[in-house]
Amino acid sequence: MKVVSQPDEMKNLSRTLQRSGASIGLVPTMGALHDGHLSLLKRAQKLCDTSVISIFVNPAQFGPGEDLAQYPRPFEKDCELAEKNGCDIVFAPQPADMYPSSYQTLVEVEALGGKLCGRSRPTHFRGVATVVLKLFNIVMPQAAVFGQKDAQQAIILKRMVRDLNLSVRMEIAPTVRESDGLAMSSRNAYLTERERFEVPHIYQGLQYAGELYDKGEHNVARLRTAVMDLYNAAQTFTVEYFEMVDTERLEPVEAIDATTLIAGAFCTESSHTRLIDNIIVGGAI
Amino acid sequence: MKVVSQPDEMKNLSRTLQRSGASIGLVPTMGALHDGHLSLLKRAQKLCDTSVISIFVNPAQFGPGEDLAQYPRPFEKDCELAEKNGCDIVFAPQPADMYPSSYQTLVEVEALGGKLCGRSRPTHFRGVATVVLKLFNIVMPQAAVFGQKDAQQAIILKRMVRDLNLSVRMEIAPTVRESDGLAMSSRNAYLTERERFEVPHIYQGLQYAGELYDKGEHNVARLRTAVMDLYNAAQTFTVEYFEMVDTERLEPVEAIDATTLIAGAFCTESSHTRLIDNIIVGGAI
Numbered sequence: 001m002k003v004v005s006q007p008d009e010m011k012n013l014s015r016t017l018q019r020s021g022a023s024i025g026l027v028p029t030m031g032a033l034h035d036g037h038l039s040l041l042k043r044a045q046k047l048c049d050t051s052v053i054s055i056f057v058n059p060a061q062f063g064p065g066e067d068l069a070q071y072p073r074p075f076e077k078d079c080e081l082a083e084k085n086g087c088d089i090v091f092a093p094q095p096a097d098m099y100p101s102s103y104q105t106l107v108e109v110e111a112l113g114g115k116l117c118g119r120s121r122p123t124h125f126r127g128v129a130t131v132v133l134k135l136f137n138i139v140m141p142q143a144a145v146f147g148q149k150d151a152q153q154a155i156i157l158k159r160m161v162r163d164l165n166l167s168v169r170m171e172i173a174p175t176v177r178e179s180d181g182l183a184m185s186s187r188n189a190y191l192t193e194r195e196r197f198e199v200p201h202i203y204q205g206l207q208y209a210g211e212l213y214d215k216g217e218h219n220v221a222r223l224r225t226a227v228m229d230l231y232n233a234a235q236t237f238t239v240e241y242f243e244m245v246d247t248e249r250l251e252p253v254e255a256i257d258a259t260t261l262i263a264g265a266f267c268t269e270s271s272h273t274r275l276i277d278n279i280i281v282g283g284a285i
Numbered sequence: 286m287k288v289v290s291q292p293d294e295m296k297n298l299s300r301t302l303q304r305s306g307a308s309i310g311l312v313p314t315m316g317a318l319h320d321g322h323l324s325l326l327k328r329a330q331k332l333c334d335t336s337v338i339s340i341f342v343n344p345a346q347f348g349p350g351e352d353l354a355q356y357p358r359p360f361e362k363d364c365e366l367a368e369k370n371g372c373d374i375v376f377a378p379q380p381a382d383m384y385p386s387s388y389q390t391l392v393e394v395e396a397l398g399g400k401l402c403g404r405s406r407p408t409h410f411r412g413v414a415t416v417v418l419k420l421f422n423i424v425m426p427q428a429a430v431f432g433q434k435d436a437q438q439a440i441i442l443k444r445m446v447r448d449l450n451l452s453v454r455m456e457i458a459p460t461v462r463e464s465d466g467l468a469m470s471s472r473n474a475y476l477t478e479r480e481r482f483e484v485p486h487i488y489q490g491l492q493y494a495g496e497l498y499d500k501g502e503h504n505v506a507r508l509r510t511a512v513m514d515l516y517n518a519a520q521t522f523t524v525e526y527f528e529m530v531d532t533e534r535l536e537p538v539e540a541i542d543a544t545t546l547i548a549g550a551f552c553t554e555s556s557h558t559r560l561i562d563n564i565i566v567g568g569a570i
Contacts, residue, residue: 007450102533104396105414105448110389129390137450163390165292165422248387 022049026141031055032186036176061127115250240265259283307334311426316340317471321461346412400535525550544568
């Protein structure tokens with residue numbers, strides 16, 4: 001497995017691979033790899049000849065007061081995990097090489113970026129879109145794999161790819177969960193023991209919504225009330241938002257009669273960890 | 286010569302060309318082709334195997350009240366000119382194919398986009414950066430040629446290419462002028478006879494600044510006063526701005542001791558035509 005840190009070196013490597021006829025599958029990550037990331041890697045390996053995991057804790061997608069400094073960076077362990085799982089290239093650039101001091105170009109997916117998580121993180125998706133476009137231009141992948149756990153991110157990036165006429169095939173892979181249902185996230189490491197015990201309720205609430213939907217309850221107000229009763233009983237976390245939206249515009253729906261994203265963001269009381277999770281009913285993204 | 290209007294058809298054509306080993310040189314234009322555009326085509330032909338002129342009056346770079354509707358669109362004449370000058374492909378998409386109703390991704394080169402022309406046209410360069418990035422992703426050129434007449438545009442697009450890790454070689458070709466010095470522009474067609482008679486003073490002022498500079502006058506305040514005396518005497522146009530700025534950040538300089546852009550924007554009184562022109566002293570962009 002190759003580890004590359006310079007963008008230009010990665011670009012040359014990708015160009016050489018393309019010339020040899022090898023397709024490239026990219027898994028963009030911020031490191032602290034877990035089984036969720038590894039499932040994305042597996043998908044990339046299935047789709048393409050060469051697999052690249054990028055590891056970059058992207059400053060542009062953190063707002064003031066967020067956990068940029070604190071975000072885990074177990075780089076050596078990540079490389080071991082990547083190699084053990086058959087990854088061909090780890091691309092791990094330095095912030096100063098991605099954003100030199102004169103840097104000033106930003107990519108914004110306007111309406112979608114302001115919905116759901118965008119309300120509390122107004123510059124987050126601009127940072128995500130910008131860095132992913134840069135990674136696409138550096139790694140030049142034929143396919144890129146993202147997790148459904150970050151559903152809004154996936155929808156925004158697919159919109160960006162269409163809007164900017166990019167040629168990257170966008171693959172969205174299912175959320176990987178702990179045995180108790182908690183969606184895998186590098187941020188789970190922040191949780192206190194007490195919080196960790198209760199946060200599986202997040203997915204239980206989503207599952208409950210899914211069950212009620214399967215049983216024929218398509219009215220969003222009623223679905224929402226049923227789940228919020230459960231969430232409001234939580235001792236260790238509060239609900240930032242819990243919404244049911246269409247998957248094209250992320251606009252709230254009143255009844256579920258097409259593909260619908262049921263998504264929430266939650267904040268734990270003690271460690272102030274922000275967790276997100278979602279399910280999609282009536283279709284897929 | 287091929288004329289292509291569908292972005293996906295252009296993309297496929299470019300992909301086929303690349304696979305055959307042919308390099309592509311792109312000249313992005315809004316049509317109404319004149320000798321300035323044709324000089325860019327010539328440069329693209331020198332640099333690359335295949336030349337593409339894109340013709341697209343880009344709504345995203347016009348502000349409210351600007352000349353979007355009025356902008357000349359002599360499409361057949363443009364195609365004849367392109368063909369006569371050995372152009373291989375004209376790519377002329379429709380606005381609805383470039384910006385479908387769900388379109389919402391914008392590219393902004395932040396600080397540079399607000400300087401000079403950006404002060405009176407606050408969304409102009411965002412529109413330019415966005416469409417040029419789209420054209421790059423559709424046409425996939427190895428090189429793209431822009432005119433120095435739109436110096437701020439050239440500097441912003443070069444910044445975008447570096448910031449977004451694009452692989453397009455950016456070529457800036459000299460301004461082509463009418464015999465009396467007026468910079469060629471599709472907008473010159475708007476001028477009244479009286480305006481047309483006087484607007485060559487714009488370039489005369491720039492030349493005067495250049496002569497004074499060559500004779501050793503590097504003080505910007507004095508250079509500016511000398512030229513403004515000339516411009517202020519004009520009967521048919523007023524000065525929107527006349528500035529001397531560095532070519533990296535477009536910040537005003539006090540003395541010319543490095544590559545400096547001497548640039549102005551002018552508005553004619555009767556036809557309300559906005560004209561821009563510039564020279565660069567002490568180096569090149």
